[in-house]
Amino acid sequence: MGKTAFVFPGQGAQAVGMGKDIYDADQRAKEIFESADAALGFELSRIIFDGPDDELKRTFNTQPALLTASVAYLExxxxxxxxxxDYVAGHSLGEYSALVAAGVLRFEDAVRTVRARGEFMEQAVPGGQGAMAAVLGAEREALQALCAAVSAEGAVVELANLNCPGQIVVSGSKEGVQAIVERGKEAGAKRVIPLEVSGPFHSSLMKPASDKLDGVLAELGMEPAAVPVVANVTARPVQEPGEIRRLLVEQVSSSVLWEDSVAWLIEQGVDTFVEFGSGTVLAGLIKKIDRSVKVYSVNSLEALDKFQSETAV
Incomplete structure (x- = not known):
């Protein structure tokens, strides 16, 4: 038997109604949604279950909503x-779900923190001035060079999410991202797709959000991780609270090294990944990184039954 990693999705995986089946069926799951509502002082669960979609998509709602759904399925x-x-990891916001899973953060503290993180990220860059786009088919080095060339001309654009071979998200100023949309072929891109986001996440333009988050995290009680957490910023394991705190601050304005993180986990002998929360985004990315590993997405009661029947646990 190989090793197992629990993984948690980030923004973009959310869907109205996520977690409603377990909320209705299980008392412990219901308590998790209720404790998120209590921690935030408003009915986040109503937005999660009933929408509207526009309200759920707002960064400061999306982040605590995804965290809550992920932790409910995990529990x-x-x-x-x-x-x-053996390990846990999360994509961007999902790193906070991973930290709850590893016993570093109390769930209520994590919910309040990601709500604040979402607010800081929304405030960092005025609406319409930042953008992101998914670049398909380009090599990392070639795209990095194109971003550097565009940035040198005065329009900031950087690699934000290194998701899997052939899928990289760029982030930066509206002009910088537009330049990549127009010139992506120079880096070998087959397609460049602008993303519907409210800001240039995981770029240096998010530095004001990093600084504010630093203040919030400094006040937060953290325990050493019970299992190693593979950090987005380094694609390496971390367990010590001071180091975790530092990397969470950096993460807001740094690249998410997801492909590297998954590759590192596989090198350590991980052959089974279990994704908790809405959708199957990470399962798709992991399969593109290595087809031979087993991936389960726990996103419904049905999925829990399926896991049981396939693994005979």
């Missing part, structure tokens, strides 16, 4: 199967 899975992972 149900743990109660049912009692499996402890």
């Amino acid at each position: 149900l899975f743990r109660t049912r199967f009692g499996i402890t992972p």
Whole structure:
């Protein structure tokens, strides 16, 4: 038997109604949604279950909503199967879900923190001045060189999410990202797709959000990680609270090294990934990185049953 990693999705995976099935069926899951509402002082669960979609898509709602859904599915899975992972990792916002899973952060503290993180990210750059785009088919080095050339001309654009071979998200000023949309072929891109986002996340333009988040994280109680957390910024494991805090601050304005993180986990002998939360975004990326590993997406009661029947746990 190889090793197991629990992984958690980030922004973009959200969907109205996520987690409603377990909220209705399981008391512990219901309590998690209710404790998120209590921690924030408003009914986040109503936005999660009923929308509207525009309201759920607002960064400061999306982040605590995804965290809550992920942790609710995780808790149900743990109660049912009692499996402890060898590693945990999360994509961007998902890193906070991973930290809850590893016992670093209390759930309520994490919910309040990502709500603030979402607000800081929205405030960092005035609306319409930043953008992001998915670049398909380009090599990392070639795209990096094109971004550097465009940035040198005065329009900031940087590599934001290194998701899997042939899928990289760029982020920066509206002009910088537009230049990549127009000139992507120079870096070998087959397609460049502008993304519907409210800001240039994971770029140096998010530095004001990093600075504000630093203040919030400094006040937060953290425990050493019970299992190693593979950090977005380094694609390497971290367990010590001071180091985790530093990397979370950096993460807001740094690249998410997802492909590198998954590759590192596979090198350590991980052959089974379990994704918790809405959708199957990470399962898709992991399969593009290495087809031979097993990936399960725990995003419904049905998925829990399927995991049980396929693994005979």
